[in-house]
Amino acid sequence: MDKLRITGGRRLEGAVEISGAKNAALPIMCAALLSDEPLVLERVPRLMDVATMAKLLGRMGVEVDAGGNGVELRARRIADPTAPYDLVKTMRASVLVLGPLLARCGRAKVSLPGGCAIGARPVDQHVKGLQAMGAEITVDHGYMHAEAKRLRGARIVMDLVTVTGTENLMMAAALAEGTTVLENAAREPEVVDLARCLAAMGARIEGAGTDVIRIEGVGSLSGARHRVMPDRIETGTYLAAAAAAGGKVKATGAAPESLDATLEKLREAGAILRVSQDEIEIEAEGRPKPVNVRTAPYPGFATDMQAQFMALATIARGTALITETIFENRFMHALELQRLGANISIHGNSALVRGVERLQAATVMATDLRASASLVIAALVAEGTTQIERIYHLDRGYEAIEKKLSGLGARVERVK
Ligand code: UD1
Numbered sequence: 385m386d387k388l389r390i391t392g393g394r395r396l397e398g399a400v401e402i403s404g405a406k407n408a409a410l411p412i413m414c415a416a417l418l419s420d421e422p423l424v425l426e427r428v429p430r431l432m433d434v435a436t437m438a439k440l441l442g443r444m445g446v447e448v449d450a451g452g453n454g455v456e457l458r459a460r461r462i463a464d465p466t467a468p469y470d471l472v473k474t475m476r477a478s479v480l481v482l483g484p485l486l487a488r489c490g491r492a493k494v495s496l497p498g499g500c501a502i503g504a505r506p507v508d509q510h511v512k513g514l515q516a517m518g519a520e521i522t523v524d525h526g527y528m529h530a531e532a533k534r535l536r537g538a539r540i541v542m543d544l545v546t547v548t549g550t551e552n553l554m555m556a557a558a559l560a561e562g563t564t565v566l567e568n569a570a571r572e573p574e575v576v577d578l579a580r581c582l583a584a585m586g587a588r589i590e591g592a593g594t595d596v597i598r599i600e601g602v603g604s605l606s607g608a609r610h611r612v613m614p615d616r617i618e619t620g621t622y623l624a625a626a627a628a629a630g631g632k633v634k635a636t637g638a639a640p641e642s643l644d645a646t647l648e649k650l651r652e653a654g655a656i657l658r659v660s661q662d663e664i665e666i667e668a669e670g671r672p673k674p675v676n677v678r679t680a681p682y683p684g685f686a687t688d689m690q691a692q693f694m695a696l697a698t699i700a701r702g703t704a705l706i707t708e709t710i711f712e713n714r715f716m717h718a719l720e721l722q723r724l725g726a727n728i729s730i731h732g733n734s735a736l737v738r739g740v741e742r743l744q745a746a747t748v749m750a751t752d753l754r755a756s757a758s759l760v761i762a763a764l765v766a767e768g769t770t771q772i773e774r775i776y777h778l779d780r781g782y783e784a785i786e787k788k789l790s791g792l793g794a795r796v797e798r799v800k
Contacts, residue, residue: 387771388775391769391770392764395629396792402614402619403427403614404428408615409425413428413455414481415555417462417488418585419605421606421607423608424455425609427614428450431779432780441457444481445461446459446462462489466493467479473495483555484556487555490532490534496527507528512540513538513540513552514535535561536561537562539565539567545570547574551574558585563598563601568595570682576593577612585607613639614662616643618783619643619646621761623635623666624650624695625789626666628668628672628761630670636663638663645683645686654673671699672700676705677707678707679710690708691758692761694706695721698728702738703738708734717755720751723746723747725742727740745770748772749772753781760789
């Protein structure tokens with residue numbers, strides 16, 4: 385298993401090109417199931433999760449042609465509308481095939497995702513919504529078996545804000561008979577990007593980006609070409625790294641408008657930010673000021689940025705309170721950060737982080753994707769060489785991370 389060795393203490397300087405968003409690319413790839421014509425995607429990040437999704441779609445009979453930063457998908461016919469356990473367990477986003485398969489084939493068999501490292505994460509809202517649209521769903525031997533001759537539009541009030549739930553239902557509704565209204569929908573930019581792609585395929589969707597989305601079902605969807613939005617979490621991660629390590633970093637090809645909450649917190653931490661249409665430059669010196677964060681659905685502070693801000697807080701000039709409201713078990717990085725000398729105490733869903741003057745290198749273990757990113761940030765400021773194990777988590781979500789960090793002057797090495 386690959387490891388990452390990072391020698392801390394260097395300032396970060398230079399530019400980093402932002403990749404396409406993983407969390408936009410994955411649902412958009414599933415949208416290919418809704419049409420028998422080709423869906424051509426640009427700026428698809430080269431990531432493990434994208435390869436897993438391509439494999440899953442390929443097994444169903446989708447033709448997948450990947451080259452450079454583009455992927456062409458064509459679901460001429462779907463041989464087997466099944467998402468097997470071995471793939472769903474490695475990537476929860478696999479559950480995003482459920483809505484499209486049901487809409488296109490009238491049936492689907494999708495493994496239940498089960499628990500994952502950051503909490504229980506059920507899919508009851510996906511199921512409830514599809515049932516409201518007329519689907520019959522039973523669970524048997526760990527699989528959801530869904531059937532519907534043709535889905536019907538419905539008014540669905542979601543009990544809580546769920547990103548993939550909103551996306552699954554939006555895709556299903558695109559081919560349903562009649563109008564679907566999703567209330568309490570997720571407002572995340574990735575939902576908007578999916579809606580843009582669906583619209584290019586001929587779907588009729590209004591309100592994406594607000595909490596009420598209206599979808600008028602159509603009889604069929606066509607092929608389209610779509611450029612995936614820039615990854616706001618990758619962007620935020622490099623900016624947080626610069627805020628921690630100090631220096632001057634410019635994120636290029638970014639989408640600043642999707643990062644308001646993160647940028648605000650970086651300013652609070654004392655960084656100077658210069659924002660243009662698709663670039664964000666950060667300049668930071670010395671130890672950051674402590675900033676409290678509380679995760680919330682978009683446009684609130686993203687749970688996917690919580691771990692990186694905890695790393696930043698470990699070396700702040702004071703105490704920060706970090707509260708996680710989305711997932712119940714998302715502080716595993718705290719224990720690893722403590723191995724690097726951080727002073728963190730956990731109280732329920734809050735972590736009190738008392739900033740220390742310096743961290744010291746150690747061997748640490750990556751436990752999930754964003755937890756790994758926080759360890760990278762901590763390693764960049766720690767004295768000595770930190771070894772991060774199990775970096776396959778990082779490879780799931782950060783394209784060419786060691787190359788991008790080296791490009792900024794960090795001392796990073798991948799050990800096979
Ligand atoms: C997506 C993102 C993930 C991010 C998360 C929260 C993708 C591929 N993943 O994950 O990176 O951390 O949004 O912004 O885009 N819930 C239910 N029932 C459901 C669905 C969700 O109770 O049917 C709960 C979950 O347990 C969680 C909360 O709702 O507490 C948010 O989940 P959701 O937004 O669905 O997260 P994901 O879509 O899994």
